[in-house]
Amino acid sequence: MKWGVVTFPGSNCDHDCIYVLKELFHQDVQSLWYKETNLKGLDAVILPGGFSYGDYLRVGAMAAQAPMMKEVISFSKKGGLVLGICNGFQILTESGLLPGALLRNTSLKFMCDTVELSVSNANAKFTNRYTKNQKISMPIAHADGNYFIDSEGLKKLQDQDQILFRYTQNPNGSVDDIAGICNEAGNVLGLMPHPERVCEDVLGGEDGRALFESMMS
Amino acid sequence: MLVKVYITLKPSVLDPQGKTVQKSLENLGFKDVKDVRVGKYIEVQLSDTLKKEEAQKQIQKMCERLLANTVIENYSFHI
Structure with a gap:
C-alpha cells in the first residue's frame, strides 16, 4: 500500500507516522510538503499532529x-483513505471533510x-482489526480536543455509526465522549489520540x- | 477602507474561557457580572477604490471561508 504523510509548517508528528509505516509495517511511504499538489498513485494520506501555522x-x-x-x-472524494490525527483531525473539520469542530478543552489546559x-x-475501514467495545489505551496531547457538534449533527453521527472511538473517561468535554469520527462514506477518519505513538x-x-x-486489510 | 470584523461564539456553544474570565472578574469584586463570552475582533484594510457594496461582498466571503468557522461562530462586520 502506498502512503503519503503531509507536512504543514508546524507539523511535528509527521516523522513518527513515517517511522511507524516504514520501519514497523514495511510500507511504501512518502513525505508530502504542504505546497505539493500531487497525490497520484497513493492509497492513503495522513494529516499528522502538531501545531500547523502556530494554531493561528x-x-x-x-x-x-x-x-x-x-x-x-x-x-x-475519489475514495482515497484519509487519516487525521490530533491537529490533522482539526484540519479535517476545518476543511469540511468531517462535520463539527474542535474547541478548547473545558479545563482550558x-x-x-x-x-x-x-x-x-x-x-469501519479504520477499525476492522479491533473488536466492538474493545478497551484500548492511547496517548493524547492537545489543548483543543473538545469535539462539538449540534444535536442534529450528533444524531446523524450516532445513527450512521460514524463514531469510531469514545473516551471511557472524558478528558476534554467532547460531546458524547467522542474521540474519533469518520465521514459518511467511511474513508476519512479524524481522532484526537495518537495511534502512531503506541505501535x-x-x-x-x-x-x-x-x-x-485495519487500513491495510 | 477599514473593515471591523467581530467573531463571536454561537450561543449554543459553551465558552470555558468566558466562564474563567467571569470567575476572575467576580474575584476582583465585580459582583454584577452575569456572563462573559470571549470573541475575536479583526481589522481588515481593503483598497480605498472599492465600492462599499463590493467590499461587503468580499468581507462576507472572507468570513465564510476563513475568518469565522460557522459551525461554532457567528460573525458581523462594520465598514
Whole structure:
C-alpha cells in the first residue's frame, strides 16, 4: 500500500507516522510538503499532529486552506483513505471533510496523558482489526480536543455509526465522549489520540497498530 | 477602507474561557457580572477604490471561508 504523510509548517508528528509505516509495517511511504499538489498513485494520506501555522486564528484553520488540502479533498472524494490525527483531525473539520469542530478543552489546559478508549464501531475501514467495545489505551496531547457538534449533527453521527472511538473517561468535554469520527462514506477518519505513538511495546504500547492494520486489510 | 470584523461564539456553544474570565472578574469584586463570552475582533484594510457594496461582498466571503468557522461562530462586520 502506498502512503503519503503531509507536512504543514508546524507539523511535528509527521516523522513518527513515517517511522511507524516504514520501519514497523514495511510500507511504501512518502513525505508530502504542504505546497505539493500531487497525490497520484497513493492509497492513503495522513494529516499528522502538531501545531500547523502556530494554531493561528483557529486550530487547523490555516492548514485547511493550504494548497495540499484541495488535493486531499478531491483524493477523498475519489475514495482515497484519509487519516487525521490530533491537529490533522482539526484540519479535517476545518476543511469540511468531517462535520463539527474542535474547541478548547473545558479545563482550558493542554492535556498530555494516556487515556482509555472504547472502540464504538469495529466494522469501519479504520477499525476492522479491533473488536466492538474493545478497551484500548492511547496517548493524547492537545489543548483543543473538545469535539462539538449540534444535536442534529450528533444524531446523524450516532445513527450512521460514524463514531469510531469514545473516551471511557472524558478528558476534554467532547460531546458524547467522542474521540474519533469518520465521514459518511467511511474513508476519512479524524481522532484526537495518537495511534502512531503506541505501535511498539518499547514505546509504551501496541494498541495503535490495529488501526493501521485495519487500513491495510 | 477599514473593515471591523467581530467573531463571536454561537450561543449554543459553551465558552470555558468566558466562564474563567467571569470567575476572575467576580474575584476582583465585580459582583454584577452575569456572563462573559470571549470573541475575536479583526481589522481588515481593503483598497480605498472599492465600492462599499463590493467590499461587503468580499468581507462576507472572507468570513465564510476563513475568518469565522460557522459551525461554532457567528460573525458581523462594520465598514
